[in-house]
Structure formats: structure tokens, C-alpha cells
Amino acid sequence: MFGFSIFLNETLSQQQKKYVTQMAQAGFKGVFTSLHIPEDDATKYKERLCQLGSWCQELKLDLMVDISGNALVKAGFQMENVAKLTEFGVTGLRMDYHISNQQIASFSHQLKIALNASTVTQADIDDLKTAQANFSNLEAWHNYYPRPETGLAQEWFLEKNRWLKANGFTIQAFVPGDDNVRGPLYEGLPTLEKDRYRHPLACALWQKEAAVDFIYIGDGGLKERTKKQFEGFINNNEILLHVHDCGTEYFSYILGEHTNRLDEAQAVIRSADARFREIPHIVAKNTVPRTLGSVTVDNEKYLRYAGEIQICQQELPANDKINVVAEVMPEEKDLVRHIKGGMKFKLEQMEEEDE
Numbered sequence: 001m002f003g004f005s006i007f008l009n010e011t012l013s014q015q016q017k018k019y020v021t022q023m024a025q026a027g028f029k030g031v032f033t034s035l036h037i038p039e040d041d042a043t044k045y046k047e048r049l050c051q052l053g054s055w056c057q058e059l060k061l062d063l064m065v066d067i068s069g070n071a072l073v074k075a076g077f078q079m080e081n082v083a084k085l086t087e088f089g090v091t092g093l094r095m096d097y098h099i100s101n102q103q104i105a106s107f108s109h110q111l112k113i114a115l116n117a118s119t120v121t122q123a124d125i126d127d128l129k130t131a132q133a134n135f136s137n138l139e140a141w142h143n144y145y146p147r148p149e150t151g152l153a154q155e156w157f158l159e160k161n162r163w164l165k166a167n168g169f170t171i172q173a174f175v176p177g178d179d180n181v182r183g184p185l186y187e188g189l190p191t192l193e194k195d196r197y198r199h200p201l202a203c204a205l206w207q208k209e210a211a212v213d214f215i216y217i218g219d220g221g222l223k224e225r226t227k228k229q230f231e232g233f234i235n236n237n238e239i240l241l242h243v244h245d246c247g248t249e250y251f252s253y254i255l256g257e258h259t260n261r262l263d264e265a266q267a268v269i270r271s272a273d274a275r276f277r278e279i280p281h282i283v284a285k286n287t288v289p290r291t292l293g294s295v296t297v298d299n300e301k302y303l304r305y306a307g308e309i310q311i312c313q314q315e316l317p318a319n320d321k322i323n324v325v326a327e328v329m330p331e332e333k334d335l336v337r338h339i340k341g342g343m344k345f346k347l348e349q350m351e352e353e354d355e
Contacts, residue, residue: 002204002234003030003062003216005174005189007182008048009040017055019221024059026227027234031056032216034066035075036096039184045075053089062091064114064141069098079103083110094141105131114141117164117171118152125167140169144189144218146182151193158210170213175203177219178226189218201229201239202334209338229335238344239335241311243295243326245349248285250297250325253277254309257346264341267316268296271309279307286324290316293328293336295347311336311345 004023006016020031033052035045049065056063065085072079082093092112095104105128107113115124117140128138145151161171175195176188188196195203200222204215222230225242232238238257245251258271282299290296290312298308302321311328313336328336329350339345 001029001214002027002230003032003064003214004028004222005032005177005182005216005218005220006052007037007040007220008033008035008045008052009037011044012048012051020052020055020061021059022227023222024061026231028061028230030062030064030214030216032064032066032094036066036068036071042071042074043076046077049075049090050088055089056091057089063089064092064094064112065090066094066096067099068096081110082107086111092139101127101133102131104128105133108134108137112137112139114139114172115169116140117142117169117173118160120164135168138169139172139214140164141172141214142174142191144174144191145193146185146187146189148185148187148196149193151190151196154192154194157192161211165211171211172214172216173207173212174216174218175200175207177217177221179219179223180221181219191218199331199334200226201233202332202338204230205233205335205338232346236344238346239339240346240348241332241335242329242350243347244329246286246324246326248323248325250280250282250285250323251349253280254295254297254325255347255349257344258309259344260339260341262342267312267314269311269313269336269339269345274307274309277307282306282323284320284323287318287320287322288324289318290322290324291327293330293333294324295326295328296322297325299323311339313337 053063092114093107094114096116101124104113115138164171173191174189176190178200182189190196200217207215229240232240258273261270261272282297284299284301292312292314294312296310298305299321300306
């Protein structure tokens, strides 16, 4: 499942409601927000959370709220009856710090509860069992890390998740957004440090392949083209790539929808659809070295392979039988590595105003 973040540091606007609606229409199923960000005015949280909750109820979106210590009380809610939060559209609470396992066990009988996936220990699980927590209502949610160099290490993340899965938890993690990046640092909100400046969908695809169950956008927004890419993947299992013309007359030939062949190649993505297109006479042109994201067409020198369309998944040498006709835009090259055998992909011209 995919979700996104909405923060309560300012009055919620109609523009934000439009964004929430568009994300729901794109196939996102959950919203994350926080009631304990140091820079925020906690006295404004209740009104804003109620407004966000009403949007989520209207659009049938889950709403997970991050709390710590007395964050709920400072925001004007009661700790003794968290089930009442469901009236405001809240479907779950993520436990950060200064909340006892006894409290968590009690909360778990009232609504969905997310433990801090990065810090939960076997001792915590034992305590929760002793306190008779409702484990069917417990999930494991990782943090995001605003400060560069503090995001989780990949191998540690994978090892921790193996342990969480062995203990029966579903797992959530964050990937960065690429619009309305949250301050005060404006350096992205990823769970993994390796993801901090990468394309949000590429990060999400890696996490999906690593068996993460819930993947949320940490920052407050996605660019329109990125939102469209998520929508294509969520609804059609299709990767949309934006490409630049390399100056041959064969650029329009490669545009449109494709499917990677089921017999997945090691170095390239091979369009299974190319052979069903009307193949023009293709002479050798721009037979230059290929890089990750080069879109190529085999020319007449490749005989029966003439017209084959490929995307390179690694650097390859120049070949006088292969024309380089387009390049995937640099920030989307990571997506190329996630197009598996049988997966659909679409090549779309990068419009000038999108650059």
C-alpha cells in the first residue's frame, strides 16, 4: 500500500485538499501526519487534524498520526480514550517516545497502533504480550530522518525487517518527496540514507522488492509528473519514463507503451512490442557508446533484429548496429533498474516546461 504525508504546521488550504484528492484518485490509500514536530504550534493541531480527518473520511483514506509523550494532551485530546479519535477520521497512532508498553497495549484494543520499527526490541514484544496487547492491531513503522547522514543503513534496515517479519509484523517505511520538501532543513524525509536524493518512485520500488508493506512519501508533496508515475505503477503496474530526443529521425518510433520481455535480459530491457510495430527502414545513425537509460533501436546492419527497441540498464560500448535515439532523463534513470520481466513501461517525450 502507498501513502503520503500532510503536515499541520499551517492552516490547511484548498490547494492541500486538492492535493489530497488527487493522491487518492492516483491510488494512494493512507495519510501520515505528526502531532509532535518541535517547530509547530501544538495549540493549532486539533482543529487542523479534525479538518484533515474529515478529508480522509470523505476520500476513504487511512490516517496515521505520530505521537509522543503528552502530544495528544497538548493538542487537546484525551490519552484515556484514544478510540474517540476515530470520530475525527484517525485510524491509527504511531508511538514514538515516552509512551509505556502498558499504554501501548491498552491503545491496541482501541485502534491500529504502529510501533517504532527501528527501536522495538524483543523485550518490548515480551512486555506487550504480558500486557495482553492486541497484536492484530500492531504494526511496525520506521522513522524518517530529516538530517543528512542519519538515515538508516540498507543492510541494517533489511536485517531489522527480517526480524520484524519473523515476529509477525507488517512494515512501513518512508521515501522522500520531490515537491513541498519539509523544512527547516529541506533535505528530504527518507527512512534510508541511500534514498535521500533519489527519485521517489525508484525508492518505493526498491522497498517494495524488499517486502516493505506500506510505503509513504515522507515530504509534503510530489511533482505532477512524479505523481503521474506513481499512478501508472499503482493502477497499471507500469513504469512511465520521460525521455529526451537524441536527434535522429527515429525518436517517435520508440515512444508509447511497451512490455519488457518475459525472458529478462541481463544488460537491457527488450521491448516485446517492437516486432508488432510498423518498422521503418533504419539506417545506422548515432551509433555512440550507450549508458544507463539509453534508448536504442537496432539498425539495418542487425539484419533480422532491425527495429528492436531496448533500454540499457548499464554502460555498454558503441555498436555500429545499434542507434541511440533517446535518453531517459537523469533523475529517472534509477527507475530503469526496476523494470522486471513482463512489466509494462511507457516512453514519453520530456516536455520543455517539465524540465
